[in-house]
Amino acid sequence: MLLVLAGEQSVAQSTNTFKSRIFHELDFDKPGKQLGYLRVPQSRDGGAWSTIEIPIAVVNGGKGPAALFTGGVHGDEYEGQIAISRLARRLDPASVKGKIVMLPAVDLPAALAGRRMCPIDGRDFNRCMPGDAGGSFCQMLAHFIETAIMPQVDVSIDVHSAGNSMEAALCSIMHWVDDAKVIERTKALAENFAAPFNVVFWGVDETATVAASAERHGTLSISTEIGGYGRVRPDAVRIAERGLENVLKWMGIIDGKPDITQPAGGRTRQMMVRDQGSYLFAPSNGLFEPLFVPEQKIRAGELAGYLHFVEEWAREPQPVEFPIDGYIWMAPGSGRVKQGDVMAVIMQDYSPA
Ligand SMILES: [Zn+2]
Structure with missing residues (x-):
């Protein structure tokens, strides 16, 4: 050929x-x-x-x-x-x-x-x-x-x-x-x-x-x-x-x-x-302990998980809350997160408006 x-x-x-x-x-x-x-x-x-x-x-x-x-x-x-x-x-x-x-x-x-x-x-x-x-x-x-x-x-x-x-x-x-x-x-x-x-x-x-x-x-x-x-x-x-x-x-x-x-x-x-309001970005570097799995129904203000600071063992973990109601689209898999990393993305039922 x-x-x-x-x-x-x-x-x-x-x-x-x-x-x-x-x-x-x-x-x-x-x-x-x-x-x-x-x-x-x-x-x-x-x-x-x-x-x-x-x-x-x-x-x-x-x-x-x-x-x-x-x-x-x-x-x-x-x-x-x-x-x-x-x-x-x-x-x-x-x-x-x-x-x-x-x-x-x-x-x-x-x-x-x-x-x-x-x-x-x-x-x-x-x-x-x-x-x-x-x-x-x-x-x-x-x-x-x-x-x-x-x-x-x-x-x-x-x-x-x-x-x-x-x-x-x-x-x-x-x-x-x-x-x-x-x-x-x-x-x-x-x-x-x-x-x-x-x-x-x-x-x-x-x-x-x-x-x-x-x-x-x-x-x-x-x-x-x-x-x-x-x-x-x-x-x-x-x-x-x-x-x-x-x-x-x-x-x-x-x-x-x-x-x-x-x-x-x-x-x-x-x-x-719809927009970046559906994303939960890490507020700081740390080890993220999620309290959710994909497809789970969640509510705004509900506890999403804790950021742990293992190098500062006496420091209390930082609680992180979900920004909106919905269902988990993306859950994190890496454990360690850096500030600005995505820790969760929330999906909602489709509405065109
Ligand atoms: Zn890919």
Whole structure:
């Protein structure tokens, strides 16, 4: 197979004129199933022309909508890596109408290290979009996804699971956007992904994420936060696998009706985190003892936990209270917190006003 470069490459002296330094052997328009790699150049001691090979699958069944499924954007979040690679191996292009592009371990070096931050360049991949063709490893890869993949898909599902530092209620997530129609369409996508919760949220730092890239391209998009604490939850893997297949059915890419049933009955519960008033930030450095778990119902003014100061053994722990009523969306997983770290995020039932 011919080596295909990412778009027309114009290599000039300035890095800003690169289309991409990443190369691959995939043909996104070719019918059938291709399991391959994006080759990201990574010159190193002992490997002048070395590349880091990022797994990618394209399943193309001809005319129809196109979906992008990404996992391992954070290396310490595992359910998406399992669910997407399993789906890529299993999908038969003969049963597909349209196209599915799957990257089960986007930040592969971080995934292999079980870390949030990329060990190659120290970056959080989900803070690198739209990337830079002449930038670091994560920036190059982000630029490729932004310019070569996102424009060709109608829907994007980015599977996260909160990582080592937090544990989340089992949920899909989406941003507040100005367009009410986009909000409703995205909520419908989430209801068909069918995690127990869907959270329309205000985030601390969301402009450079994969979800933000999808929004820039007008691509219908949700992410997830299923589980966390750097482990694999069996129920979260099942939610991811069913959810991805549900979305393919809902889009008409594969046959069948989405299974959107919930163990507790009803449908996905639509929630929101409207602004920073829903976040409990650490008032000082310390060891946080939480008195709550994800999905727990809580009240404003209720005791959330204690900050302990182990180096000052005679000092009483500092009590910390919840700022608003609601349910725990994110609980902390790291024990030690620094001033300004998030110790809890509270979700409430969705209301558009
Ligand atoms: Zn993540």
